[in-house]
Amino acid sequence: MVRGECRCPYKYGKELVQPSPIPDWLEDVMLRWLQEFGFDRESLPNSVNLNLYEHAGHSVGWHADDEPLFQGKVQDARIISVSLGAPRRFRIGMRGLRRAKKMMPDKGTVSDVMLNHGDVCTMEGLFQKHFLHQLSRGKSTTPDPRVNATFRWIVEHAAPCPFHVPRSEDGSDASVVGSDALKAPRSAAKAKARLKQNGAGAVRVSGRCRVTGIGGSEGAQTKTLRPPNRGELQRESFQ
Template identity: 35%
Template sequence: MALTLLPLPAAEVLLDTHFLPALLAQTLLTELTTSIAWRQEPIKLFGKEVLQPRLTAWYGDAGAQYSYSGLTWQPLPWTLELQELREQVEAACGTSFNSVLLNLYRHGQDSMGWHADNEPELGREPVIASVSLGAARNFRLRPRDPQRTPHEPVTLELPSGSLLVMRGSTQQHWLHAVPKTARPIGPRLNLTFRRIVTA
């Protein structure tokens, strides 16, 4: 399959649910879960310091520093597996990336709250390419301002091996999240490739 544009106003969201073969997706999940330098960082939420409800890691080119939620990340050097996957994603998107944020959702109670990837170092209209490995989780989208962008919230189930791309004005007009689920569910690893604008 190829990337398919979803019919959303003021956004460019594309999805390929069969980007990686099942065996390769499973192999990458196993290798990356054990080899990546995972961290669980504290963040400020409603004035309180809590641990992020997932494990995270930041890899990329030298100088591709990234700040969000009060955290500043210095990139770890690319591993062979991450470099090979970056090349596949770049070929599919026609875009070059210099960094990747990895999120490991260990179970259904790990989650990601509503947000936009709109930090200054990503530029005005960033391309965010997201590869999912492991258990399928719901990915939700909703308009940042429903009056300016009238549309119902959207739920996409992202299976293992899928590639989701957000580009154009998506981050200006839409928020996204990965909600918790009460269903018993295995781990999901998500890799979001980005380009940090460096001086």
Template identity: 35%
Template sequence: MALLPLPLPQAELLFDPAFLPATEADALLAQLTTAVAWEQRSIRIFGQEIPQPRLTAWYGDAEARYTYSGLAWEPRPWLPALQALRQRLEATTGARFNSVLLNLYRDGRDSMGWHADDEPELGPAPAIASLSLGATRRFRLRPRAELAHAPFGLDLPSGSLLLMRGPTQQHWQHALPKTARPIGPRLNLTFRWVAGAAG
């Protein structure tokens, strides 16, 4: 299949539910789950330090330092599998990527709260390629206050690719809510370009 547009105003979302074949997606999930140097960092909410409800890792070019939610990330060197995915995604999307944030959701209790990828180092209209491996989870988007539109939900199956670019981060927030359903692990890789890095 190919990347096809999704109908959201003030956004540019493109989606391919089967970017990777199932066998390749399964093999990548198994490989990266063990090869990646996972961390569970803590964030401060209402004055309390709490562990993030997922495991995370940051890989990229040496200059691709990134800060979000008060956490500073120094990139680990590219793993061969991540480098290969980077080249493949650049060829598919026409965008350039110098880093990837990996999130491992171990079961339905792991989640990601509402946010936009609008940190200054990503630039005003970042292209973010989100690749999903493992269990299908429901990805949600909601408009920011100035945009009168209903929230939007999208199932992200294993091997799917969602490309967010243009004004999306300015006008929409996204989240991966918890689910009470018994569900296996999901690995999400979001490739991005950190401004100011060499290249």
């Protein structure tokens, strides 16, 4: 769902989800949740996804929210998600090479946190460039519903949206949904070439994931997930 005149579709896995306007009641709820973090009606995020997980067997595999719409691989991007209902385990890890075409984290870099009812999880900075996340799959198919509302800012509007601006004169357009322009290298050779180009040891990994209980300054716990250091990488966080 999108705010105002925005009509950007959203590609979720293989599915292209057509946009619908955020209803007034949801905007009111967003404001109630997010004003604690300093947002007002004007500064609210301009898109939200609602995910329903009916039971523990419903999950999301390793991925990054790195769609061109949000530009999270090239600039500071904020993603805020609110969890409601059943607790579920959220895991993050550093983006590694793909295995069997699937995005996978590097070994030894994975950390996790339980997302409970009312928790707010933020992914900040260049998190989507350097890290992957997933919602773990459990075995049970007994009904135990969880709803997740993920708020993001669309900054590069996609082709069918009235806010879409073609980006370059050569006709390439990173904001078209499904563009390959910002994808990570798929092979070890390409990754190596990129390291060489950037200078090994000088790769900056920045970004942060935090989880905070909503509605309570009293006793609210904030947990910051920090995967362990990996030798050649220098890590920096936006604090």
